[in-house]
Amino acid sequence: MSEPQATVHSSRQQKVHSKFREGSPLFTELGLLQLLQETYPDHQVTLVGKDGWDFRGFAAAGVAECQIGKADDFYHAIRSYQKGPGPRLGLGAGKLVDTVKYGRWNYVWQNHEYLIYEIDQAGDVSRRPHSSPLFILNSHVDEKQNNTSDITLIDQLLIAVAEWSCAIHDEIYVYDTGCWRKSSDLWKTVQDSAWEDVILPSDMKASLIEDVTGFFDNKTLYKKLAVPWKRGLIFHGVPGNGKTTALKALMASLSHREEPIPSLYVKSLCRQGDGISSIRNIFTHARLMAPCVLVFEDLDSLVTDQSHSYFLNEVDGLESNDGILMIGSTNHLETLDPAITKRPSRFDRKYHFKLPDEYERCAYIQFWQSKLRETDMVHFPDELCSIVARMSENFSFAYMKELFVMALLSIARGGTGDEDTEKPVMVRRADALAPVESGREEDEDDEEDDEDQIHQKKHVIPDVEVLQSLQNNVLLKVLRAALITLVDEMDSTPERDWPSTKRQTGNFGQA
Known part of the structure; x- marks a missing residue:
């Protein structure tokens, strides 16, 4: 932009900004539109709602250039602190965020220059702070000299920004x-x-x-x-x-x-x-x-x-x-x-998605075995997988995960599995399960069978023979101790009988 043009733009910005500082009653959408049209008679002025247009993201993606006039006197914003996802967990600190009350941007897209005004409407308490309208300006000269389309340059920009904003970008x-x-x-x-x-x-x-x-x-x-x-x-x-x-x-x-x-x-x-x-x-x-x-x-x-x-x-x-x-x-x-x-x-x-059978539990245990392959904290031989799979009969994958988390945390704290723990009750599976009614519709019958298997008439751990070579394996002993604890803590009430407040919804993190 040449020096005379910059002087003209500065004078015009001063005029608009003076009205803003005066708290002019003209600061309605129609009043602002009229003010900008009078101040920039050689520009087309288009009013758009702010929601749905990510002009800054569009520029940050490298598709356009955006310069916000923060360095001059024509920028006012309320600055606040937005908490990060978890600064104490090393997931990132928070950041400073501006709620713009009055701002002007220089915007360049496909070699065309635009001005964008963002002005909070004074006295409109019903309007959300972040939904102030935007005013997009483009010169008539640019429009006449460079536009060969039936669609105005501003509308071309709006279509491009809208389409980019609607699309997802790693989201x-x-x-x-x-x-x-x-x-x-x-x-x-x-x-x-x-x-x-x-x-x-x-x-x-x-x-x-x-x-x-x-x-x-x-x-x-x-x-x-x-x-x-x-x-x-x-x-x-x-x-x-x-x-x-x-x-x-x-x-x-x-x-x-x-x-x-x-x-x-x-x-x-x-x-x-x-x-x-x-x-x-x-x-x-x-x-x-x-x-x-x-x-x-x-x-x-x-x-x-x-x-x-x-x-x-x-x-x-x-x-x-x-x-x-x-x-x-x-x-x-x-x-x-x-x-x-x-x-x-x-x-x-x-x-x-039924309760995992022994083969699937074994596959899940092998998944944990592969995760722990590089650590020297535990000795995890292949034979251990099938033993723990038989011990953990009627465990869901969620309980299997908790089993390993408990055991590994115990080992990390120096646990050996020799601590005083109530000995497990060893019974045959047929004696452990509550009887199941017949005659229900197949899918619902299977689903209720799963709940009945989780909530047994008495909490047990199946009697599994352990190889002599694994009798003193620390991981196995700690896993067995964790099994006893989990079986003892299992809620005996099927989820279908829980009070509604106990049921969780929208929990995307749960398996």
Whole structure:
């Protein structure tokens, strides 16, 4: 910008800023627009709402250049401190954040120069601090000399910024308490997951992977067969058996595709009202993001009696749901409306995450063995895996994880397993389990069987023969002591009989 131009711009900025400092009644949207049009008669001025436009992120990504005039006298902001994710845990300190009351930016995109004003409207107490409108300015000369399109340069910029802002950039969309937000932290957590780390029956795991990849790979086939390109899956089973672990691996695998598939995760609906507006917002956004995967965790707690009819209408797709793979997870399949669980074309397949059998428990123990291979704290021979797998009968993966965490912490504190501990009760499995009623529907029958197996009529550890060479293995002795403690602490009340306040919802970190 030449010196005369800079002088003109400074004079104009002074005029606008003087009105701001005076607390002028002109500071309504219409008044501000008129003031800027009068101050910049050689510019086009366009008013846009701030929400949904990430101009700074667009520039930070290297697509544009943005210079905020903080060094001059025409910048006012309320500075606050935003806590970091966990400074005491070494996860990053907090940062200073400005809530702009009056600011001016010089913005350059595709060699075109723009001015952006952000001005808080004086006296408008109903407006949220971060939602002040933006005013985008571009000179008429630039428009006449360089624009060969029917769309103005400002509108071209707005379209580019809007499309970039709607897309996800190493993020996952999370719907919580009535609105969508992007979460880079959740995306990072998901990236640590892989199908190789998911322990499931091999046929179920292969079917699930094929179900997901086959859906996104076969858009053309769906169209050729005149079948709607949408699908729904339900993950169900008692807590702690891998539903969330599988969801994370699924999301990670979709994000690694040549054309990444975005993930939308519904954590909770709006706290007020009947949930209908939240369901509308969820499906509207999913249709904009398609192809995508739309995850409803704890579906039974999200869809209420008041909202389930509206939910079914959205699922049925009175508006097109092309490209949307819905996944609902639940710990209580029997509590879901049969209209959701038993009608194909809504949720087409149900995957039951059962208590792991001995083979799967052994595979999980081998996973821990590989994690500890480089440490000299423990001696972890192969033979130990099958022994602990037999000892931990009826343990979920969540309990298996806690078993190893407890044991390793004990060893780190110098524990040897020789400490005074109540000897385990050794009984046959048939004597340990409560009787199970027959005659129920298969999926729900299996799920309740799992709960009955977790909550036995008396807490026991199966009688397992231990090789002489492992009798003094410290890890085995400490694991056995931890087993006794966990079995003793197991809540004997099935989760279906818990008070509603004890049930957890939206817990994406739980397996």
